[in-house]
Each structure stands twice: as structure tokens, then as C-alpha cells.
Amino acid sequence: MVGEGVLFECLQNPKVSEVLIINRKHYEMNHPKLKELIVSDFFQLSTFAEKIKNYDACFFCAGISSVSMKEDKFTTITYDTTLAFAKALLQVNPNISFTYVSGSHTDSSEKGRIMWARVKGKTENDLAKLPFKSEYNFRPGGMLPFDGQKNWKAAYKWIVKIIKVISPKTVITMEELGKAMINAVTIGFPKNILEIPDIKQLAKA
DSSP: OHHHHHHHHHHHOTTOOOEEEEESSOOOOOOTTEEEEEOSOGGGGGGGGGGSTTOSEEEEOOOOOOTTOOHHHHHIIIIIHHHHHHHHHHHHOTTOEEEEEOOTTOOTTSOSSOHHHHHHHHHHHHHHTSOOSEEEEEOOOEEEOOTTOSSOOHHHHHHHHHHHHHOGGGEEEHHHHHHHHHHHHHTOOSOSEEOHHHHHHHHTO
16 A cells, blocks of 8 residues: 555655565566566565666565554564564665555554554664664554555545544645655655654755
């Protein structure tokens, strides 16, 4: 869902010359900027070293809902997979910038009562320890899609529209998120954890 929206922004943004999407299954789209790499197991990304070389930035947008999921499984998907992916990139791109999409109310202390927030907090903290050129953690709230997005549930879109009416400061568009991520790695930002107001600010830079 998020990855598709960020992809749409990258493809239309003049700051981006090429995009490699790394997927577990094929995504149906043709664009002169776009390349695709199918990797069924993200823990095995290092075996594709030659195909992931020479990129300036990674926008890591993979994720899963924690609903009805036990902490050990959620940790494997959210923490272990992300760190393995990041370390594989660093091996071949030591000067790469890395951006990670977590979520609003992520728990940096790693000690709170909410399971998903603790796990994502640990993920953010340990990514920040890796020797990337730069590393940013994005914490969006409700998000409105680009027109034409496929991976979006209509019910969610309407829920977010209602939230925007009630609390507009808690909602961003996928265009804003994508622009902010691109600007983070091209012009920088003084914080490595970006909450909703930071994302909105950086999108306008």
C-alpha cells in the first residue's frame, strides 16, 4: 500500500532517475524509469548483490498489520526481515541512505505496552545504528492514496477522509510522503525520526 504510493511519486519526480522495486511477486507496471527484482525471501537479498549495487537510497515500505499476530512472528517479519534487508544493501552500497516507514506512535523506548509499537521502535533504533550515509524513520498516520493506486482498500480511503475532516493534521497524502522521503535523502533533514508535521514540512522543501 505505502510502497505503491511512494513508487508513484518516485516515477513522476524529476529528482529520481531510476527505481528498482524489490518484490516477492510481480507488480504490473511499465515505465522507462522502472526496474523490478523478484526476491521471494528477503533474508536472501545478499545473493542478488550485482543487481542491487549502485543505488543512492532505499525506501523501505514493506510491512504487515499486527492484528491477531503473536509478537514473535510480528518481530520476524517487521524487525528481522528489515534488518537483514538493510545489512544486505550496506554490503554493496556503503554510501546508501535508508528510509524506513514505521508509523505514528511508534515506541522508541521499546518498553511500552503496545506490541507493534515496541517492535517498530526497536527496528528504528537498530537501523539508526547501522553505518548508512543517512537514515530516516517516517511515522505517518492516516494516508490518502494517489489516483489509480491498486493496493488500496476503498473502506480505508473513506475512513481516512473522515478523519481528515475531524483531525486534518493527522492525515497526509501519499504524494507528501513520497516527496518527503525523496527530499530527506537529497537535501537532508535535521531529525532522523519524522512525525506527521515533519513529513508535511519536508514535502514542501
